[in-house]
Amino acid sequence: MEPLKLSFLLMAVALPEIKAGVHSLRYFQTSMSQPGLTKPRFISVGYVDDQAFVRFDSDSAGLREEPMVMWLDKSNQNYWERNSRVIWETARTFQVGLQNLQFYYNQSEGAHTYQRLVGCEVTYDWIFLRGFEQFAYNGHDYISLDLTTLSWTVAEPTALNSKLKWEAERSIAQRQKEYLEEKCVYWLRKYLEYGKEKLLRAAPPSVRITHRTHPDGKVTLQCRSQDFYPAEISLTWLRDGEEQHQDTEFIETRPAGDGTFQKWVAVEVTSGQEGNYICRVQHEGLPEPLTLKWEPESSSPWIIVGVLAAVFLLNAVIAGAVVWRKKTSGGKGGDYVQAAGNDSAQGSDVSLTAKA
Template sequence: MEPYVHLLLLGILVLRKASAGSHSLKYFDTAISLPGLGDPQFMTVGYVDDQQFVSFDSCSASQKMEPRAPWMANMDQDYWERNTRNTKIDAQFYRVDLETLRGYFNQSEEGVHTLQRLFGCEVSPDGSFKRSFYQYGYDGHDYLALDTETLTWTAIEPSALNSKRKLEAERRIAERQTAYLKKTCVQWLHKYLEMGKDALLRTDPPSAQIICRTDLDGGVILRCQAQDFYPAMISLTWLRDGEEQLQDTEFIETRPGGDGTFQKWAAVRMASGEVDKYTCRVQHVGLPEPLTLKWEPQPSSIWIIVGIIAVFLTVLIAGAVIWRKKNSDL
């Protein structure tokens, strides 16, 4: 990470996903005020693509930037000391920033407030710079963003105009951040991709299935579920008679599976007699070609149980007959 540049802002931000074939390096900072409990808690997490690789938490016992991916274990001591030092400086400035924003929003000293920053870069499949992002939010709302092309700041809400004016009065701040995002960030991203290539550049294809259930109104909900895939970029599309049903489809965001892979589902609702008209298309870089799935009714569980009991009784009766026959021969 670059040396800290004093900033005055922030809010809840969603981590952007790199488009298919590209790679990204991003950092997500969070500062939380703790009224009556001392300095705000400060946390930062670094991601290469969809994998966390470093983190820092001011409330942890170590008080250090720490590795979160096995391939980071070979970084030298200077790397960890430098990043720990810079992150602790960040934490102190975030304390001031929280106080500044509390004043902008005319808030009391009693409330808990959250200040966040998301920044990073993305490269194309050929390794060249593609885009960058540098955003802030405060108390769960977008607050301010840097335009690296014009070196100006975009105020997302009226209260951010104060921060916009202060930052644009110091043009060197935007220049410094832009230089980091377009050059230094890209250099580190290439380094991390080389170090962790076995984990970061792999492709694990998804396993997929369709789950069916009936809702209270008698309608049918089909859920197309994919899991065990990496990288996280995936497309699940419901089709009715070959036509995409984007507006009628409910999605969940792709989420970690807990083992280094990801999972996602998409659901669509229909009348009970229309199930045969729907198919799910699954597209992922790990698949040689898209998967097309259709709901296949499974045998009713009650009949499976009845079948098992019938087999058991048949065996039991046959055994009893044989036992009685043997005893009658004695």
């Protein structure tokens, strides 16, 4: 199972960023069948904005949803009972869904994955932006929910089997619309209140510029930013005041593993022209954009921006996520199984999935 764990780590690094001015609640859920397993393994990870805050692994000893952050201790025992029950129901529907998908694709038993991304986004002043529910099979987009038409959009022909089944019962899409527009937003607001000291903080970046000369005489200047939160940041190279897009290289913003983020952008310049280049950094934690250039005489390569608060170390790297990456509008579908009990908007924050 070690290769499986490694893939989850790589997927966690590649999680899509949340746009500036937006809060989100998202769940990534994956069911995996492998030769030798009596039943598929199911993993679910919840995110508030960029922070993983809950997880569930059907292979864990506790068989319950577990917190990944300290601020969830404010939630009571009934909350964990309800959420664990809904997660287990979802795991069972995923197991049936995997069997159905293998039948649709005329595949034998073996290693297969059935995945779901579900969640909502709101503006900072609580205007609902969108809800999304997307499914994938074996790493490829399968089907998604269109909230406007309450219909299911197929990503490839085989998904017509699920589309016809789910659209025959219109209440499936309607129930999910209610979850995304009401319950999901309700719980997102509660989580942001619970974790406001971590989730609503603005930690400014620490920035440095490094200089590397290549054998051919070309020079690479790298502007590296780290220790910042939230993840939204802009790093731009300017030459004589104009933004440089050619001869530049960058990495997407990625988690640093301690609750903060890091990013860098590099530009190739002609030796002796380094002084014409400026790195501009824009971030919520900065009172105004920061501009700096490479200073060869500087004794310290780091420029510390602001006073950083004590960093809360994450307990674990994300255990599960999606192998596919989608543009952010999407959905899923299926024959939904009702959860035991009556979950109101104040009940579980997790929506049930469906059998494909």
